[in-house]
Amino acid sequence: MRVKIDASLSYHFAQAADVVLALEAIRAADQRIVSDHLSLTPASSLTLADGPEELGRRQWTTASGDVTIRYQALVDVTRGHVNIAGLYVPLRRDLPHDVITYLMPSRYCESDRLAPFAESQFCAGAQGGDQVLQMAAWIYENFEYAPGVSDATTTATDSFLMRRGVCRDFAHTLISFCRAVGIPARMVSAYAPGINPPDFHAVVEVWLDNGWHLIDPTRLAAEDSLVRIAVGRDATDISFMTIFGAATLVSQIVDVSIAAPDAAPI
């Protein structure tokens, strides 16, 4: 599936600030980048942060005054239909080191606090992929998708109590449930065709059968159309723009669509 992305963000920085941009599609086997381009207006230098590419590309820049950031890309998403039913959970001691961290509670995913519920609700029957599907279904059925009720301080515990929120909150809750029952889970920002209103999306990856698998507890996007951007423990790690200072959003347009298989590179 060929996906076309055109995201444009305008901010005002009253004072110069260091900024990390996590806007570019990850280069990976399940999504081949045909062409892409990240640009700043006025032009400013970008410095690629070091780090494993599988967690996403992050660029440092310094921003001041009025700044527009634009990312255009054409990506072939090749992962196909994702079906985690029947997938098993590896033995804990066989987990790679960089997977174990995703079993632990984090800033917004206090899996320790949600463990009593998760254990009592989800541990009697299904295991592995089936258990993840059961937990995602519980969230989908019991949560209301409601913009404006959560903010940057809302944690999975808050969302669990409110039973409302946006993609970020659905994802935090599912991640917490998974970790609570012993399944490594992490958060992924993504471009998703067809989301309405158009915006960045946040979904979940679970570690099953020795690999990471996508799942969207909001059911707003099909997993086979998602272009993954950045990966981390929770919203802390995957913000499309981490500002060390202050800025005001002026406008944001995120245009993501399914393109013809032979759509020309950007």
Added chain:
Amino acid sequence: MRVKIDASLSYHFAQAADVVLALEAIRAADQRIVSDHLSLTPASSLTLADGPEELGRRQWTTASGDVTIRYQALVDVTRGHVNIAGLYVPLRRDLPHDVITYLMPSRYCESDRLAPFAESQFCAGAQGGDQVLQMAAWIYENFEYAPGVSDATTTATDSFLMRRGVCRDFAHTLISFCRAVGIPARMVSAYAPGINPPDFHAVVEVWLDNGWHLIDPTRLAAEDSLVRIAVGRDATDISFMTIFGAATLVSQIVDVSIAAPDAAPI
């Protein structure tokens, strides 16, 4: 300084559980392991978890029934006197990838929630190492060292409000302040000679001048005598024993002392 360690932990496991042990001294330039030995009674296999050794050695095992874990070591701590006064904070964009994570809030160190206080209290004057010393002094002067008032759910915000706690809570608070003002900080478990009552200790490492530097906000231990065990974002990552299941502590003896420079290996 030659440090002798003899730690012995007895637990009862009503049901078999996976366990990660983080009890061994880190092999590193600032602390040379003369000899050490980790043993389980009854004997049980240990599997070294993969991962960067600078973050500590972690061993997987499976425990059931009555289990005693013993770690004996002789370690030459060679880091000498630690003085962070005058050390500078590197530019953010020059931070290595694996350091940036220690700028972000974590489960027990909600640096975002403590930022308004930290910015208003600690950002007018001193920078870098001097600023860290100022923040550590504020905690030392305003907190009471009080066993029993905090538990495994207590976060830095809770400790900041209570102004009481133990080494874990002092460390979480200093880490949060540091991150809030832009200084990478992480938590380190350690063996500390002379702590009374004898127990595991928890201290802080800050990233200054392109390296990590120890600081103990409780002032219970001298930084030049600490044997570092495990490193992580907060208490989540450095527990000396992470139990995936349940266990009851039967007894714990942690004996750490300064040995003669020519003390014989264990």
Added chain:
Amino acid sequence: MRVKIDASLSYHFAQAADVVLALEAIRAADQRIVSDHLSLTPASSLTLADGPEELGRRQWTTASGDVTIRYQALVDVTRGHVNIAGLYVPLRRDLPHDVITYLMPSRYCESDRLAPFAESQFCAGAQGGDQVLQMAAWIYENFEYAPGVSDATTTATDSFLMRRGVCRDFAHTLISFCRAVGIPARMVSAYAPGINPPDFHAVVEVWLDNGWHLIDPTRLAAEDSLVRIAVGRDATDISFMTIFGAATLVSQIVDVSIAAPDAAPI
């Protein structure tokens, strides 16, 4: 049912402190005080706080040094078997003023935060007394009675997440559920014969059918044997001893038993 009470509390006050004692049985139609006596050793004056007697008798005193407080009483509990099944909830607008306050969230009963769960779990079927019984049964079935996991800062939300606690925590949770679904509920401290280990007890009163009715979500005590002491919104209002300052508990004996119907007054 004639109940005999002998409670003795010893505290050490390093500095003189104002203290409110709420230890005496309420004088009310459902529990007739045959005889009772509150005394301090060394002797100290007691000043009855004004306020409605139906909320309990509270005595001011000033305590310093070693103080023993003893309350002895013989009380005929005449309320008989409590059965709230079938009782209805009055129209809100018909609620007396001093009942409405028990519909609102309070320090430890954040009924607003637990409302999404309570509404989804308990609002499809039963109403009034039946709904209260259903909510109390849910707590009894899903909570573990566990001393030592909660403390004076634990709220109903914390208890709901932990699914563990003592009488105080069971009561806070039931009160929050009741308020969330529109049933006024308040907390009552009580002497309860047969509690093991012997201690003060905390239960719930709900406003149904134009009156208050007792219910014990821990099922540790029979409602017809409870001697009510103090009534309030939550643990904030009904502590048997509110200390404006600091004190150390030296010993506490609470001896409550069912006496012969003709047992002699104290």
Added chain:
Amino acid sequence: MRVKIDASLSYHFAQAADVVLALEAIRAADQRIVSDHLSLTPASSLTLADGPEELGRRQWTTASGDVTIRYQALVDVTRGHVNIAGLYVPLRRDLPHDVITYLMPSRYCESDRLAPFAESQFCAGAQGGDQVLQMAAWIYENFEYAPGVSDATTTATDSFLMRRGVCRDFAHTLISFCRAVGIPARMVSAYAPGINPPDFHAVVEVWLDNGWHLIDPTRLAAEDSLVRIAVGRDATDISFMTIFGAATLVSQIVDVSIAAPDAAPI
């Protein structure tokens, strides 16, 4: 000072809901109501809730569909300049029963959690009215008045950490500080001439010298011009509109101005 009030609130109720309105000025010695009128469009019956008038007049109604509520009043505020400097705190044991409740923590004013700070910051010097002024000044100097950062779930602890908020948050924080240091404090909703943008206001009353005294920690309004509406422990008790159900705000106009001393009654 003669104050003219014209408040008009329009809501849409998708389903019929019980509503308590607390919009009318309190009849009291410090504010004489020249004339006032509360009306609903379409017309609907109002039932005055019983309860002490000094805490405000509350009216029950049932609302459905589109409803406009209007309150018009002309009030002579006669309390004059409020100066609490030098006022003393009565002995605790002399506090009337209905004042003691305002020493205790409540839903949004967790004075117990803020006590360590308040005791360390504000207990070394000034007492009584001077101490209140010092605490109010601390809030004024350290908080930013910032609409949009707090919501109905924000507590005094949250505000203390954020150091930002609106009148509600300033009031909750001051109330918590006062209770923490032993001064009874409660919350008052008010009409305040000159507030910009025009809105309902929330301020604090402290119990000093055997009476309640107004103080506005935001310094947006002069205490001698405030028309008090409702009194309670915190925002829980004084909402101008408590809806048992759901409604959507359509529009709100709160017009409060200083009128000529001989302005004609409404």
